[in-house]
Each structure stands twice: as C-alpha cells, then as structure tokens.
Amino acid sequence: xxxxWQASLGGARTRARRAARxxxxxxxxxxxxxxxxxxxxxxxxxxxxxxxxxxxSNEHDGTVSVVDPVDRVVVRTIDVGHGPRxxxxxxxxxxxVALSDTMRRSExxxxxxxxxxxxxxxxxxxxxxxxxxxxxGISRDGVTIYAANEDAGTASVMDLESxxxxxxxxxxxxxxxxxxxxxxxxxxxxxxxSSTVSVIDTRSDxxxxxxxxDVRPRGVAFSPDGSLALVSNEISxxxxxxxxxxxxxxxxxxxxxxxxxxxxVFSPGGRRAYVALGGEDGVAVVDVAGRSLVEIVPxxxxxxxxxxxxxxxxxxxxxxxxxxISIVDTRSLTEVGRVAVGAGPWGVxxxxxxxxx
Amino acid sequence: xxxxxxxxxxxxxxxxxxxxxxxxxRGADGVVIAVVDADQGSAYGRGAILGIEEGERAxxxxxxxxxxxxYQSPGVADTAAxxxxxxxxxxxxxxxxxxGRIQRSLEGAAVSEGLVLLDARPAPPVGMYGADRGQEREPxxxxxxxxxxxxxAAYGLALLEALVSAHPAWRWEVVVEEGAPExxxxxxxxxxxxxxxxxxxxxxxxxxxxxxxxGRGTRAGDQDDGGIPTVLIDPATPGPPQPVEGFRATLWDxxxxxxxxxxxxxxxxxxxxxxxxxxxxxxxxAVKALTxxxxxxxxxxGVEAGLAGPRAAFDGHKGAPLTFDGPGGTLAQxxxxxxxxxxxxxxxxxxxxxx
Numbered sequence: 001x002x003x004x005w006q007a008s009l010g011g012a013r014t015r016a017r018r019a020a021r022x023x024x025x026x027x028x029x030x031x032x033x034x035x036x037x038x039x040x041x042x043x044x045x046x047x048x049x050x051x052x053x054x055x056x057s058n059e060h061d062g063t064v065s066v067v068d069p070v071d072r073v074v075v076r077t078i079d080v081g082h083g084p085r086x087x088x089x090x091x092x093x094x095x096x097v098a099l100s101d102t103m104r105r106s107e108x109x110x111x112x113x114x115x116x117x118x119x120x121x122x123x124x125x126x127x128x129x130x131x132x133x134x135x136x137g138i139s140r141d142g143v144t145i146y147a148a149n150e151d152a153g154t155a156s157v158m159d160l161e162s163x164x165x166x167x168x169x170x171x172x173x174x175x176x177x178x179x180x181x182x183x184x185x186x187x188x189x190x191x192x193x194s195s196t197v198s199v200i201d202t203r204s205d206x207x208x209x210x211x212x213x214d215v216r217p218r219g220v221a222f223s224p225d226g227s228l229a230l231v232s233n234e235i236s237x238x239x240x241x242x243x244x245x246x247x248x249x250x251x252x253x254x255x256x257x258x259x260x261x262x263x264x265v266f267s268p269g270g271r272r273a274y275v276a277l278g279g280e281d282g283v284a285v286v287d288v289a290g291r292s293l294v295e296i297v298p299x300x301x302x303x304x305x306x307x308x309x310x311x312x313x314x315x316x317x318x319x320x321x322x323x324x325i326s327i328v329d330t331r332s333l334t335e336v337g338r339v340a341v342g343a344g345p346w347g348v349x350x351x352x353x354x355x356x357x
Numbered sequence: 358x359x360x361x362x363x364x365x366x367x368x369x370x371x372x373x374x375x376x377x378x379x380x381x382x383r384g385a386d387g388v389v390i391a392v393v394d395a396d397q398g399s400a401y402g403r404g405a406i407l408g409i410e411e412g413e414r415a416x417x418x419x420x421x422x423x424x425x426x427x428y429q430s431p432g433v434a435d436t437a438a439x440x441x442x443x444x445x446x447x448x449x450x451x452x453x454x455x456x457g458r459i460q461r462s463l464e465g466a467a468v469s470e471g472l473v474l475l476d477a478r479p480a481p482p483v484g485m486y487g488a489d490r491g492q493e494r495e496p497x498x499x500x501x502x503x504x505x506x507x508x509x510a511a512y513g514l515a516l517l518e519a520l521v522s523a524h525p526a527w528r529w530e531v532v533v534e535e536g537a538p539e540x541x542x543x544x545x546x547x548x549x550x551x552x553x554x555x556x557x558x559x560x561x562x563x564x565x566x567x568x569x570x571x572g573r574g575t576r577a578g579d580q581d582d583g584g585i586p587t588v589l590i591d592p593a594t595p596g597p598p599q600p601v602e603g604f605r606a607t608l609w610d611x612x613x614x615x616x617x618x619x620x621x622x623x624x625x626x627x628x629x630x631x632x633x634x635x636x637x638x639x640x641x642x643a644v645k646a647l648t649x650x651x652x653x654x655x656x657x658x659g660v661e662a663g664l665a666g667p668r669a670a671f672d673g674h675k676g677a678p679l680t681f682d683g684p685g686g687t688l689a690q691x692x693x694x695x696x697x698x699x700x701x702x703x704x705x706x707x708x709x710x711x712x
Binding site: 150151153170171172173174192193194195196198207210211212215216234235236237257258 | 411414415418419420617620621623624645649652653668670671672674677678
C-alpha cells in the first residue's frame with residue numbers, strides 16, 4: 001500500500017525537487033543579505049538560535065509549503081495528496097501530515113497520515129489512521145501517533161514505524177484537537193459536537209476521563225510544565241483553562257464573542273498563550289496566570305494553525321483565506337511579515353534546522 | 358500482546374423505548390429527557406433519534422446519569438397528566454413537534470409543571486415581532502418554551518432577501534392582501550427599497566420582474582401563515598404570477614458543508630441513508646440543546662438557565678453561536694436559501710429584530 005501511494009506521488013517529488021533546486025541556487029546569494037537585513041530590521045527572524053523551517057499544510061491544493069522564515073520564501077513545495085490539515089514534526093525530525101478525503105462517504109484510501117523526509121522532501125510512508133484523521137499528536141519518544149477520527153468519533157492509536165493501528169478509542173462526537181502532555185502521560189482529544197475533552201492514559205491507551213468545556217472546542221495545548229492545558233472553544237469564543245492533573249476546568253478566558261478561536265500554543269515559559277482567531281483575523285495574546293486577554297495582533301485572513309519559533313520569539317499563523325502565513329514578533333506583538341504559500345493554509349509546524357538544513 | 362481492540366460500544370448507550378411508567382427518577386437512576394414521537398417514520402423523528410444517540414454517547418462518556426425516554430404522541434386530554442408525571446419523576450424537559458392544538462396543550466402543561474419544552478417544529482406559529490409591535494399574536498406559551506424553528510413568515514422573508522441580493526436589478530411588485538400585517542409590509546418594502554412598486558396603488562405598474570404577495574396574518578387556529586410573503590416570479594405575459602421555481606428557504610440542507618455541516622450531514626446520511634432536511638435538523642438541534650443544557654446544569658438548578666442564560670449558546674453547525682433569543686423563544690440562526698446551484702445565508706432575525 002505504501003509503495004503504491006508513493007508511486008502515485010512521483011510527479012510531486014519532481015516538482016518538489018525543482019522547487020528545492022531553485023531555492024538552493026538562490027540561497028547562497030540571499031543568505032548573507034538576509035542575515036544583514038535581519039540584523040538591521042527588528043522583527044526579522046535571523047538569529048542562529050531560531051534557525052528553523054516552517055512546514056505549512058495547504059488544505060485546498062494538497063501541498064505542504066516549506067518556508068524559510070529568514071528569507072521569507074517558500075523553499076520547497078511538496079505534493080502530499082488530498083486535504084492536508086494537521087501537521088507536526090516528530091522527535092526524529094520527520095514531518096507528519098494528516099490527509100482527509102473531504103469527499104468521502106466512508107474511510108477513503110486518501111485518509112492517511114503521511115511521513116515526509118525533510119532532507120529529500122519525499123513521502124517515505126503513508127499510514128492508515130482511521131477515517132478523517134484531521135489532527136493528531138505524537139508521543140514523546142516518537143513511536144506512537146494519536147489521531148482524531150472526526151467522522152467516526154474515535155481516536156486511533158497507531159505505531160508510527162509499522163503503521164499498525166493498535167487501538168481505536170471511543171471519544172466525543174466529531175473529535176479534532178489532539179495534544180500530548182509534555183511528560184507523555186496524557187493525550188487530550190477535544191470533540192467539537194459534544195463539546196467534550198477525552199483523556200487518554202498513554203500507559204494503558206484507554207480513555208480514563210471525559211469532561212465538558214465550552215461550545216465547539218477546536219484546539220488543545222499543554223503548558224510547558226504540563227500542569228495546565230488550554231482548549232479553544234470556537235462557538236463560545238472562549239478558552240477553557242484545564243488543571244491537567246485533575247483533568248478539570250478551572251477557569252475561562254473570555255475572547256470576543258465572534259472571535260472563533262482555533263489554534264493555541266503556549267510561550268516557552270508558559271506565561272503567555274497565543275490563540276489564532278479565525279473570526280478576527282488576528283492572534284489573541286493571553287496572560288495565562290491572569291486569565292485575561294492582553295491584546296489581539298492583526299494577521300492574515302482566517303488564521304487557524306499557529307506555531308512558535310524554538311526560542312518563542314516569533315509566532316507563525318497559517319491564514320486560510322489569504323493563502324499566506326504571518327510572522328509575528330512576540331516582543332513587539334506586531335506582524336512583521338507574510339509569506340505567500342499554497343491554497344488554504346491550515347496548519348503550521350516548526351522544524352529546527354539540523355544537518356540537513 | 359495483541360493490543361488491537363475496538364472499544365466501540367459504550368455500556369448502556371443503547372436507546373430504550375420506555376413507557377412512562379418506566380421513567381427513571383432523578384437522584385436514584387438519573388435525570389430524563391423525554392422525546393415525543395422519536396421514530397423513523399418522519400424527518401423529525403429521525404433527527405430526534407440522531408440527537409438521542411449522540412446525547413447518550415456524550416452522557417456515557419461523561420458518566421452522567423442523563424437518560425432519554427421516548428413517548429408516543431399524547432392526546433390533548435392526556436398532556437396535563439403526562440407533564441405532571443414527567444415532573445414528578447424528575448424529567449429535565451420535553452422535546453416535541455406535535456400538531457398545533459396538541460403541541461400548544463403540551464406546552465401549557467409543561468410550563469405549569471415547571472418543565473422546559475423544546476418545540477422542534479420547523480415553522481412554529483409564533484409572532485415575528487413580539488408584543489411591542491402589536492401586529493401578530495403572542496407566543497402560545499411564555500417562558501420555559503424554546504423553539505428551534507422560525508416563524509413561517511421568516512422563510513418568505515429569507516427567500517425575498519436572497520433573491521433581492523442575487524438579482525439587484527429586478528423590479529418588484531408588492532401585492533398586499535387585505536388584512537396583511539403592517540409590520541410585514543413595512544419589512545418587505547424596506548428590503549426591496551426603490552425596486553418595489555405597489556400593485557394596490559392606482560395606475561399602471563409597468564414591467565416587473567418579480568412579485569411578492571403578502572398574505573393576511575392568521576391570528577387564530579393552528580395553521581398560522583403569519584403573513585407569509587409569497588415570493589413569485591411574474592411572467593412577462595399577463596396572468597397569475599408563478600411561484601419561484603428552484604429556490605427554497607430552509608433551516609438546513611443536505612448539501613451544506615461549512616462549519617462542520619458536512620460532518621453532521623454525513624452522520625445523518627450514514628445512520629438513515631438519506632440527506633438531512635430542515636425538519637430533521639430542527640429535531641436534532643432541539644435534543645442537542647436540551648442535552649447540553651442538562652449536562653451543564655448543576656444538580657438542583659433549573660435547566661432553563663442553561664438554555665437561555667447569559668452564557669447559553671449552542672453549536673448547530675451554522676458557524677455562529679445560536680441562542681434562543683428570537684421572538685417567541687425561537688433560535689436566532691442563519692436560514693439558507695437554496696437554488697440554482699448556490700446557497701445563500703440569511704440571518705434570522707434580521708433587521709426586524711430590533712423592531
């Protein structure tokens with residue numbers, strides 16, 4: 001199955017290589033200029049500490065854009081297949097993308113989690129992970145995937161190496177948001193229709209608790225120390241603050257009523273959270289301890305996916321309607337740049353550059 | 358160790374068809390939501406069944422004692438006894454969509470027993486404007502009654518609004534029947550603006566592209582047309598105008614896909630083998646809203662606050678928080694006008710909300 005899938009993507013690789021060649025040719029010329037510019041212009045992500053690439057899933061054209069945030073260019077475009085949404089970087093540096101066949105009537109051959117080798121841009125594996133795997137989380141050791149199956153109302157537990165689904169767990173109705181706690185012990189799966197969050201104990205791979213949050217939860221994130229979690233509630237226009245030890249809601253952060261919060265990420269220190277507001281074309285900056293909205297930073301149109309640079313200095317949003325990503329300086333809380341990507345960017349993941357970079 | 362498994366069946370999640378005498382008492386075995394006529398013989402029934410199944414699943418995951426009980430339609434003479442029994446046995450509320458007189462009787466009985474009732478009729482016979490406009494009759498029961506549908510006249514207005522938006526160059530003729538509600542006539546004229554002529558005025562009207570007829574509002578009886586603006590396309594030749602073909606206003610359509618609508622449509626299609634329509638959506642929404650309000654209500658508190666409190670809002674897969682603050686306890690929500698390969702959204706209540 002994997003071979004056939006890869007064979008069908010031959011054209012994609014050609015295109016990706018072309019894009020990569022073009023990017024490499026220009027890279028030498030632009031690198032110094034970019035570095036100099038980065039030193040001159042505040043808000044330009046150019047430091048060695050934050051050297052990384054962005055991987056952006058483009059839902060409407062079936063591609064992943066690889067973005068250099070220093071040069072602010074797309075250095076590669078990878079065809080991945082129908083409906084890429086959730087995107088994450090595994091501990092070994094490979095990039096995982098969930099594909100959902102939105103024209104399906106049941107589990108489709110297009111419903112996959114694909115694995116991208118970042119060095120070559122090739123898809124090296126394509127795993128079944130149940131129907132409509134929109135979002136997923138990766139265990140700390142990179143061995144296990146927890147995928148929300150939106151249509152089926154299940155969470156699939158999958159061995160990443162073999163692609164074998166080892167368990168399918170009943171969670172709420174229309175699950176989407178998935179997050180793994182920093183210690184790897186818990187997986188939260190938010191379900192949009194039932195407004196619930198189900199808690200998976202990764203030691204047993206069983207659902208051990210479920211609790212209500214506000215209406216239509218979309219995104220989930222744990223604080224860096226694992227003590228808290230935030231759940232964005234799209235219809236309520238709120239964030240639910242969760243005590244991640246008791247698995248209980250302990251507070252609510254009110255956002256503008258029609259803000260439609262989706263993607264959420266904590267700052268490295270956990271003091272702030274950044275929340276993509278699809279209805280506001282902005283990012284909410286939230287004081288976690290104060291449980292309050294600090295500011296809304298304008299970005300592109302209908303941001304959903306969010307990610308932070310490794311040092312937390314820059315925030316990136318995938319803007320689904322303006323077909324670009326925004327770069328936000330988290331010190332000045334201003335948008336400092338945009339990069340055009342594919343059609344309908346949905347998710348964004350940050351991959352620190354290593355030897356292949 | 359083979360870890361492959363499927364935890365697909367939740368214990369106790371199956372639907373039980375309970376006779377009233379089998380109702381579970383609050384505190385002992387749980388709290389009950391009563392659903393009338395939840396069977397597959399109607400779109401309402403199918404929507405209610407999906408709502409029940411999803412509600413039972415949520416309750417099981419949350420380890421809530423919430424249960425659902427199905428009832429056959431009572432006669433008018435039986436509604437008071439049914440409401441009394443349900444109240445005594447700890448029911449949180451009732452979902453129904455009965456013919457007018459029985460529905461009204463059940464609403465009155467439920468309210469008098471302190472129960473909430475979710476009216477799932479797609480077009481409940483309620484006034485469009487409330488008492489201050491004084492043009493149409495009041496809701497048949499106050500407080501405790503919530504409606505997931507909208508007044509029948511709202512469909513006509515939505516259709517009109519969508520057509521005006523889609524065809525801004527059309528010239529319209531307004532035909533006002535004797536006794537038509539003044540507020541409705543005012544609304545229609547406001548929407549049409551300068552494009553509106555008046556068929557009741559003296560003199561030649563000139564060529565028109567479409568005609569809207571405003572009927573007389575019904576102030577009594579169960580078949581309330583509420584002064585429905587019947588939107589008609591006027592043929593170029595003389596003769597009676599023809600109804601608009603290919604357009605319809607609805608609460609829901611099986612082809613909707615934004616805001617998670619595709620997922621709901623798919624769940625319904627998978628369960629019943631057909632597309633979800635407005636009646637099914639209204640029933641599903643009624644059960645869902647009452648279920649959520651009940652699950653969020655602390656023990657001992659009234660579920661009404663969960664339906665209409667300041668933070669009460671519901672997700673109907675329409676992309677906006679839905680609240681029961683429309684006239685007559687109706688659910689404020691987008692309506693859809695479907696036709697000619699496109700779907701337009703029209704907000705209910707619209708501009709008349711502040712009237």
